[in-house]
Amino acid sequence: MTRRALPQLQPAAPTIPKIPPADVLGRLAALQALPTAALKQQWRELFGKEPPPFNRAYIQSRLAYRIQELAYGGLKPETRARLEALGEQLDGGNVVLRRIRADSRPLPGTRLVREYDGVQHVVTVRADDFEFEGRPYRSLSAIARHITGTRWNGWTFFGLKGRPGA
CATH class of the missing domain: 1.10.720 (Transcription Termination Factor Rho, Rna-binding Domain; Chain A, Domain 1)
Structure with missing residues (x-):
């Protein structure tokens, strides 16, 4: 005598309300x-x-x-497809690479602003470095050290949560 498997009951999909x-x-x-x-x-x-x-x-x-x-209504299907295609161009569809990029340094062109001792300091993120007072710096820590005269974690000094990739 063989047993038949009972059909699995699937939970009902939640009803999402319409909002006028x-x-x-x-x-x-x-x-x-x-x-x-x-x-x-x-x-x-x-x-x-x-x-x-x-x-x-x-x-x-x-x-x-x-x-x-x-x-x-949400995004049109064409807009959603276009965004997906742009994401594919950016990282070749590699989800791991997408996450690394999302967790890493700010995008080039981003301006980081920090007031220290009553002076506003502005850093521009570039593709491979940072620009401060017209000069390139390899790290935010070097800029923070230049501003304060002491050693700082540059990501912390400029209010970013943590180091890239950390």
């Missing part, structure tokens, strides 16, 4: 005052899954986008 365009501004404004627990509950309702373990600002900004997306 007239409600968008009120809902966006309400996000500012909601406690984090309420934001996470809205995430569950609007995304149909558990919220990520990220900070309040991230969850709030993604909810704001999602509210508008549900009210007005």
